[in-house]
Amino acid sequence: MSDANGNFPGPYAWYQVVADSLSNDITQYWYLQPPNSFSVPGHCYKFKVERMSYPYLSFIDSVCFPFDTCGGTITALQPPATYTDTVCAGSVIDIGFYSSGLYNPSNIYYAELVDSVGNIAKIDTIGRLISNAAYTYPPGDIVSTIPDTVPAGCHYYVRVVSSTPNRVPVMWGAFCIQHCDILTNNQQALQACLESCNKEPQGYTDTISFKVHEFDALAHYNRGNKFEVQLIQYTLSPLSFNIINTGLLGVVVDTTTGKIVLHVPCPDTLNRYGIGPGVYYARIIADSSSFPDSAFGTLVHISIGEPADSIYLTMNPSPGPFCAGITVQITGHPNNSIQGSTYTWWETDKIHGTIPIAVTTDPIALDLQGADTVIITCQENSLGCLGNKATLPDTIITIAPPNIAKTGPITVCLSDTSVYSIPVNANTSYTWKVYGESYVTTLNNILKIKFDTAGVYRISVEASNQCFIDSAEWVVNVLPDSLCTASVNNISNQRGVSIYPNPSSGLFTLVIASEGKQSPNTIEIYNVLGEKVYNAILKQSSGQGGNEINLSAQPQGIYLYRVISETGELIGEGKIIISYK
Numbered sequence: 148m149s150d151a152n153g154n155f156p157g158p159y160a161w162y163q164v165v166a167d168s169l170s171n172d173i174t175q176y177w178y179l180q181p182p183n184s185f186s187v188p189g190h191c192y193k194f195k196v197e198r199m200s201y202p203y204l205s206f207i208d209s210v211c212f213p214f215d216t217c218g219g220t221i222t223a224l225q226p227p228a229t230y231t232d233t234v235c236a237g238s239v240i241d242i243g244f245y246s247s248g249l250y251n252p253s254n255i256y257y258a259e260l261v262d263s264v265g266n267i268a269k270i271d272t273i274g275r276l277i278s279n280a281a282y283t284y285p286p287g288d289i290v291s292t293i294p295d296t297v298p299a300g301c302h303y304y305v306r307v308v309s310s311t312p313n314r315v316p317v318m319w320g321a322f323c324i325q326h327c328d329i330l331t332n333n334q335q336a337l338q339a340c341l342e343s344c345n346k347e348p349q350g351y352t353d354t355i356s357f358k359v360h361e362f363d364a365l366a367h368y369n370r371g372n373k374f375e376v377q378l379i380q381y382t383l384s385p386l387s388f389n390i391i392n393t394g395l396l397g398v399v400v401d402t403t404t405g406k407i408v409l410h411v412p413c414p415d416t417l418n419r420y421g422i423g424p425g426v427y428y429a430r431i432i433a434d435s436s437s438f439p440d441s442a443f444g445t446l447v448h449i450s451i452g453e454p455a456d457s458i459y460l461t462m463n464p465s466p467g468p469f470c471a472g473i474t475v476q477i478t479g480h481p482n483n484s485i486q487g488s489t490y491t492w493w494e495t496d497k498i499h500g501t502i503p504i505a506v507t508t509d510p511i512a513l514d515l516q517g518a519d520t521v522i523i524t525c526q527e528n529s530l531g532c533l534g535n536k537a538t539l540p541d542t543i544i545t546i547a548p549p550n551i552a553k554t555g556p557i558t559v560c561l562s563d564t565s566v567y568s569i570p571v572n573a574n575t576s577y578t579w580k581v582y583g584e585s586y587v588t589t590l591n592n593i594l595k596i597k598f599d600t601a602g603v604y605r606i607s608v609e610a611s612n613q614c615f616i617d618s619a620e621w622v623v624n625v626l627p628d629s630l631c632t633a634s635v636n637n638i639s640n641q642r643g644v645s646i647y648p649n650p651s652s653g654l655f656t657l658v659i660a661s662e663g664k665q666s667p668n669t670i671e672i673y674n675v676l677g678e679k680v681y682n683a684i685l686k687q688s689s690g691q692g693g694n695e696i697n698l699s700a701q702p703q704g705i706y707l708y709r710v711i712s713e714t715g716e717l718i719g720e721g722k723i724i725i726s727y728k
Contacts, residue, residue, distance in 0.1 A: 151189020153211060189214060219248020221256070221307045222317040224286055227381035228428070228446055230388035235327035237295035237334055237361070238446035239428070242274060243286040243383035244307040250279040251311040258289040261304040261318060262297065271297070286384050290448070292334065295361070299326045326362040329374075329444030331431045333358070337409065337449040340532035341424075343456050344413035351411040355397060357431040357444060358404045365438065368402040372435035376407060378449070379428035392420055393432065407431070414453050424453040424487060424529055452532025454488065455481030460525055460539040468544035469515050470614035477539060478510035479525045488529045495522040518547035518573070549575050549610035553619040555594075556726060558675050558704030561601050561628050568593040569608060569619055578609045601627040624675050626705065644710050644719030646696075650726040653699030659685060659710070659718070668718055672698070672708045685710065703727050 149157040191211035198204035224243035228234055242258040258274040274291025289307065297303075304320030332355050339351040357374055360366070376397040380389045397407040417423065431444035458481045469475060479490050490509045495501040496519055505511055506528075513523075521543040527534035555567030569577075571592045579594045582605040598604065606621040643660035659668060672681035680701055685694045698706070702725070709720040 149191075149193040149195070151187055151192060151214075153191040153193045155193075155195055157192075219246065219281070219312075219314045220317055221246045221309060221314045223258075223306050223319040224383060225319050225386055226305060227383065227386060227388040229322045230381075230386060232323070233327065233440065233443045234293070234322060234324050235430075235443060235445045236293050236297050236299070236324050237327075237330060238293050238430075239334075239336070239448050240273070240291050240293055240305075240446070241381070241383060242289045242291050242305050242307060244282060244289070245286055246280075246282045246307070246309070246314065248281060248312075248314055250281065250309060252279050253311055254279045255310045256287065256289060257308050257310070258291045259306050259308060260291075260293065260297070261306060261320070262300075263302045263304060263321065264300065284384070288383055293324060295330075295334075295445075297324055299324060325440065327443055327445060328359055328361060328363075328366040328436070328438065328441035329431050329433065330358040330361040331429065331444040331447050332356050334445060334447065336447055337429060338531055339409075339411040339449065339451045340529075341411065341414055341417075341451065341453045344415040346456050348413055350413040350416070353409045354406045355409040355429075355431070356406050360404075361445075366441050367437045368433055369435040369437070370402065371400060372402050372433055374399050374401055374405070374407060374431050374433055376409065377430050377432050378422065379430070379446075380425075381428055388428075391422060391427075395420060396429070411451060417451075422451070424451050426450050426530065450530040450532075452530035454527045454529040454532050454534030457481075457535055458525065458527060458537045460523065460537050462539060462541060462543070466541045468546050468613065471516055471518070471545050471547045474512050474514050475543070476510050476512050477523055477525075479527065479537065481527060481534070488527050491526050491528060493524040495524065496520060513543070515543070515545040516547075517545065519543075519545045521545070546574070546612055546614045548615040549612055549617050551608075551610055551617050551619040553608075553621065554727065555606075555621055556623070556703055556705075556724075557621055558624045558626065559598070560626050560705065561598060564595055564597045565623070566593065566595050567606055567608070567621060569610060572610060572612065575610050575612045578611075580607050580609075581605075582607070598623075598625045601625045624704070626675055644721075646708070646721070646723055650724035652727055653697065653701065653725050655696040655698065655723060656693040657685065657696055657710075658693045668710055668712055670694070670696070670708060670710050672696075672706050672723070674701070674706055675704065680706065698723075698725055701725060 149155050190213045192214050193209040193211060196206055222245045224245070226240050226242055228238060228240045244256070256276040256278060257272050260271040260273045262269040271294055273293060274289040276287060276289045278287070301323035302321055303324055304318040306316040306318040308314070308316050337353070337355065339353070341351055355376060359368070375394040377393045378391055378396060380391050381387055396411055397409045399405060399407045411417070427449050428446045429449040430446050433442045436442040458479045461478050461480065463476045490507055491503060492505045492507065492511050493501050494504045523539040523543065524536055526536045549572040550570040553567070553569050556565055559565045569592050577590055577592050581596065594606070594608065602625055604623045604625060606623060607618055609616060609618045644657065646655050646657045649655065657670060668685045670681070670683055670685055671679055674680050681696065681698060683696070704725060706723050706725065707720070708723060710718040712718055
């Protein structure tokens with residue numbers, strides 16, 4: 148996709164792949180869609196088409212497309228904390244919202260508190276959520292905090308705005324904020340991690356602090372006043388703010404700043420009060436204050452997690468080994484399934500060690516690719532409370548297609564013993580065949596053979612394991628000894644010719660030992676079919692250094708060379724071998 152003026156490259160790294168058709172139909176239909184990152188309106192966006200295989204083509208076959216950003220809005224919902232008459236400055240507050248339209252990957256939603264007093268509204272950013280999703284149901288949730296510095300009043304609104312792109316916000320309000328006398332736990336969230344009543348019958352114990360006279364010292368607390376922990380259940384949709392218990396989690400008789408022992412009973416006891424794992428509001432309240440409207444403390448979040456005492460893992464299908472390309476499902480089974488838990492999964496193998504692979508809500512699907520031996524481990528996370536890790540009792544063994552990368556010469560001499568091989572693969576059997584001579588077979592990944600007669604032979608190997616069968620093939624030209632008698636240093640006269648290393652992977656050095664000034668010599672190299680594959684004029688003597696010969700572009704095999712003088716005199720001849728082993 149181009150930029151807004153039809154120029155390439157454009158700002159969007161986006162493409163669509165269309166495979167070539169194998170039929171004679173040369174028409175392709177392109178269903179084009181702008182990328183999700185699109186955010187710049189323009190009148191001339193174009194699309195470029197490239198063919199990524201031979202013959203390589205690149206062309207622009209597009210008219211100008213006008214694009215505009217899609218419209219969208221963000222609608223703030225009534226926060227649950229406003230469902231009562233007392234919204235304390237300094238409280239945590241959850242801002243729910245609905246949003247429509249497209250958002251860039253780097254988008255951030257911001258929750259804002261708007262004070263409508265005066266001609267220009269004062270805006271405080273009170274929370275944020277990094278997300279490019281559009282929220283319909285369930286709504287989005289931005290955990291926010293009302294600043295404790297805002298003035299008390301009944302002229303406040305909340306709204307949610309986005310960063311990229313900036314959508315039109317719809318505010319909710321107005322509502323009142325008051326200065327409450329009690330500050331709950333210094334505005335810090337609480338967390339209680341429970342175990343089963345069998346394992347830990349005493350439940351969870353901690354402390355929660357409270358501070359009075361947060362804004363002024365006008366309120367006082369009568370003798371016998373009780374400060375109590377109040378637990379509140381809330382939801383964004385449908386909107387609810389329900390006080391479910393006061394005093395169960397902690398109470399103290401006091402008239403001034405202090406602490407309360409926070410005690411969360413074990414799950415069986417909590418269930419009798421209708422309290423299960425989840426995220427709640429908590430606050431400290433007073434039952435005997437001189438100012439009843441200031442008897443409520445600021446809200447904080449409290450998370451009650453309940454991971455299972457133990458979990459075990461099962462796999463379907465089971466037990467393996469598995470053929471590469473299939474998908475297995477692994478499920479965690481806690482002894483008491485807890486709603487809202489997530490599961491962190493780890494994979495351990497010989498190459499990477501132990502690495503995290505996913506966080507899911509159970510189960511997990513693994514797409515098995517390539518030969519591997521893997522151990523899977525899982526751990527439950529119940530609202531931040533971690534359970535014990537569990538390991539799948541069956542090691543996952545994946546069988547891949549055998550590796551058939553072949554080695555071995557395709558041109559050999561009749562008197563040579565040739566070696567052909569493919570890489571060894573675990574739990575794999577091998578069947579070799581030599582066509583044109585007697586049938587040969589071996590269970591190994593290596594075949595050593597000496598041919599009885601000259602000619603052209605076909606060698607094949609079939610590698611098979613529990614899941615796959617694959618094969619490799621060589622077409623071998625076996626030369627009679629008469630074509631192979633010339634040795635590397637078989638020289639026809641007094642002048643010496645040497646070539647090294649021999650065999651090599653295609654790079655050779657040729658040196659001519661001579662005395663005095665000689666005419667330029669030429670080297671010619673032929674393949675076994677008699678085709679000239681190399682020709683060059685050589686340096687004249689060893690004092691000038693060797694002559695580099697590069698045959699790396701030629702296939703492996705035997706080649707014949709000869710060195711001749713300017714007058715046609717044969718200086719030397721022999722054979723060289725290209726081998727990539």
